[in-house]
Amino acid sequence: MAVVIRLRRTGRTNLPCFRITVTDSRFPRDGRSLETIGLYDPLKKDRTQAVKVDPERVLHWMKQGAKPSDIVASIFRRHGIPMVAKAKVVRERKRDGKSATAQRRVASKDARLAAKAARAAARKASKKAAAPAAEQA
DSSP states (O other): OOEEEEEEEEEETTEEEEEEEEEETTSOTTSOOSEEEEEEOTTOSSHHHHEEEOHHHHHHHHHTTOEEOHHHHHHHHHTTOOOOOOOOOOOOOSSSSSOHHHHHHHHHHHHHHHHHHHHHHHHHHHHHHHHHHHHHO
């Protein structure tokens, strides 16, 4: 289950108000939610009162793996709510050099080039042998 923190629209026509909810990403925008963790009213004049969020619940859900939407993340940044970032895992390559497929490809190419060089040498030898016979005739 992919959990996201996103806005759920409430209010009436031309007077939007949003709930900041934790929901499964498969649920519709205004559908079922797991928990409501705050409110966002974009029409409030005082920006400090436009957002009401429970920072403890935000951190709880972020630690559980919930990812905020772009808009919610910008709201959190604007209001100083810390974001939990997962540490990036740096994977080391287990093999030295190229993969088995790449090695086969290189070997095949080398074999084709060797066969091509052998054909060119054979053609050159046959032309040399044919040249003295043409001069005698």
